[in-house]
Amino acid sequence: MKKSLVLAMAMALGVTASAYAANPFSDVPAGHWAYDSVNKLAAAGIVDGYGNGTFGGDRLMTRYEMAQIVAKAMAKGANVDRLAA
Known part of the structure; x- marks a missing residue:
């Protein structure tokens, strides 16, 4: 009984997490x-959008937002050519 419950919960959480991972921002449709x-x-x-679940692609980016993106990319050693491909 406990194993079935744990398995069911794990599957439900996995489906929820994968659905979120598939489209993390509500304003960027597939x-x-x-x-x-x-x-x-x-x-x-490297990007995390806004707290309300949006990316805000239609907004102007501030210098602070750009600095944060560049810093995260540099800290992760991002290969820009690989990300663009």
Whole structure:
């Protein structure tokens, strides 16, 4: 009984996590031209969007936001050519 419950919970959490991982930002639909790039950067931990679950791609980026992205990319040793491919 306990094993079944644990297995069911693990499966439910796995489905929820994979659904979230598939599209981390509500304002970047799967058909958007930047979808793949945004998801790669999010998966690499270089961009994290806003606290409300949006990416904010239509907003102007501040110098602070750009500095944060560059710092995260440099800290992770990101290969920009590889991310763009």
